[in-house]
Amino acid sequence: MGKAKQDRAKARKERRGEQDGLGITSVSPSGSSAGRAGSSSKTSELLRQMSSEDPESREIACGTLATIAASAGALDEFLARPVIDQLKVCLFDPVAGVQITAAGALRNLASSSPTAAEKLAKSDLAGAALSILERVVAHCDSGRSEPERERDFELLENMLGVLCALCEVSQAVTRSVSNSEVIAQLVGAIDPTALPRAVIAETCQLLLVLSDRNAKFARALCALPQCRETFAALAVHESDTTLAAFGCCVLVELAAVTDQVDSALGHVRPTVAALLSNDAGLLLAEMHGSMRFVDDGPEPPERQSWRALVLAQKLVLEMLANVSAPDETAEDWTRDASVPITEGGGDNLDMLGGLTETRVAALDPGALLGLVLPKCTALPDALHQAAAADPDLLELVGMYYGVMTRALGVAGNCVLCLPVTDPAAQVLPLWTPLCALLAAAADIDRLLLQTGATSACHEAVVTAALAVTRKAAAVAPGQLAPDAATVDGLFTAATAGITEGARAQALMLLTLLAQGGLLDPQLGALGELFVSLLRDQSLAVVAEAVNGCLDLFAETDHNAVVAATGMVPALEAKLKALQRLLNSPQLQDLDEALICRLDETAENLANWLEYKSSQ
DSSP states (O other): OHHHHHHHHHHHHHHHOOOOOSOOOOOOOOOSHHHHHHHHHHHHHHHHHHTOSOHHHHHHHHHHHHHHHHHHOOOGGGGSHHHHHHHHHHHTOSSHHHHHHHHHHHHHHHHHOHHHHHHHHTTTHHHHHHHHHHHHHHHTTSOOOHHHHHHHHHHHHHHHHHHHHHHHHOHHHHHHHHTOTHHHHHHHHOOTTTSOHHHHHHHHHHHHHHHHHOHHHHHHHHTSTTHHHHHHHHHTOSSOHHHHHHHHHHHHHHHTTSSOHHHHHHHHHHHHHHHHHSOHHHHHHHHHHHOOOOTTSOOOHHHHHHHHHHHHHHHHHHHHHHHTSOOTTHHHHHTTOOOOOOTTTGGGGGGSTTOOHHHHHHHOHHHHHHHHHHHHTSOHHHHHHHHHHOHHHHHHHHHHHHHHHHHHHHHHHHHTTOOOSOHHHHTHHHHHHHHHHHHHHHHHHHHHHTTTOOOOHHHHHHHHHHHHHHHHHHHSTTOOOOOHHHHHHHHHHHHHOSSHHHHHHHHHHHHHHHHTTSOGGGHHHHHHHHHHGGGOSOHHHHHHHHHHHHHHSOSGGGHHHHHHHTHHHHHHHHHHHHHHHHTSGGGGGSOHHHHHHHHHHHHHHHHHHHHHHTO
16 A cells, blocks of 8 residues: 555645745755855744734745745755744634645645654644634535635645645554544535535545555544445546546545445446546647647646546556555455455466455456557657657656556456456457557557656556456457467567566467467467577566476477477576576575576476476
């Protein structure tokens, strides 16, 4: 859950942007003595202004501090106890503008770094924030004027942001907030027609953080009247993809710590489909063709919309991934569930945690793959244009493909355990688009590497294709028909894939296709490929090359290929190298799973060589 939590924190920061202060004075973040002296002087001046009898001076001082925290980070001088205490006083100022700017300053300080949030958590800021939440939520239905309501909502949004940041770093604050009655009041107040989008999103974010850190809170939240109905309605919000995403996320997060996964996924799946159906690729291409972004200028609305859509997709898929992978809550998931799937799962059942036939059907992996595959091929031209003209835009594109990669992973895993009643309709149609995507995914990864980012889209495509091939071999043997371009793409992936995982998975896929008699014309070339990769630098690739030889060339009907490729002497040499490695100090530097894989490979290879010598 740690990675999902970090992603949510990052998404929150990107979604809301930094708070804009009212002040125009800037403070240099310089580490020089002159810079420190200037900061210290400015701190004293801000403290004097924040305690001034003039409301405008107090508001400007708090706004200036908000700007400093947003632009330069939480400098130590501004985290001093006198500053924090005065900001807390300003939270209860009789002037609404002072309250709001003080809340913005505290929010920016708390969000600037974990260290800053930890310091603020120790100052009883959470108690002040909860007090304000109680007051503002009590006013929601009190008939206040529209300007008053707008100020209340802005203050509420800032205080929710503060609590999110503090709960991320402090278990004590998490307990305090979890036990507060105002949380139930907030959930009861969620209504897209009555509350601003930003307030609902921050409320959902806080609930996600609390549920992530406190399973007892999540169970209590589920027990609240109308809780599930509230978030289920939010999850199908048609006009706001971000709100729909947060509704999905809360449902699935709660399901992860209760025994209600099935009903949660029933609500979530249509929204996942809707989110993934949004043509972010087309939107990006249109944006890039019609706009040029100015450095340091405000982000255009179209780009904000695209960013929000991608973050919404990312949030939903992160949560779906948490449901489709095992963690410490898997026992709770399966407690009252139906019998776990056994058909077609094989070694991949351990990847699916508590998923059962009911839950796989709720996810509908075939439909999920069908939605994702066209998106993965939608942007090659726009990607190349973006790389040449706008590196920042390319970073967003990288995020988009990260989302697609996660979707492929979730769907590919689930395909293995999909109860199949009609292979021709459920499994075989996935094969052709996956094959078409192989070359495009490799290009995507290479392009994104130019930004310094790591991308695993290619590996995810190969892995999903492997899952579909395994399932097809079990339910529709001999019905796949890989064309020459697909086979060439797999050969290229095995030798020049971006990631080690993609290369190893490509070898596994080639072996599986050959075992089904689908690569007989290429068997000689496949033997040459396996033998050539016995000298590869990647031990994972070497292991798959060895296993390909063992699986395909054990019997005498392929001895001509064995002889032509020099396979036996090459494997004998590799066996000696593996045995030396398995008995060397170098072994302790390897991953334990890889060590087990190499040990098993060496044992199988020794048996294979003995068998071949007896023929």
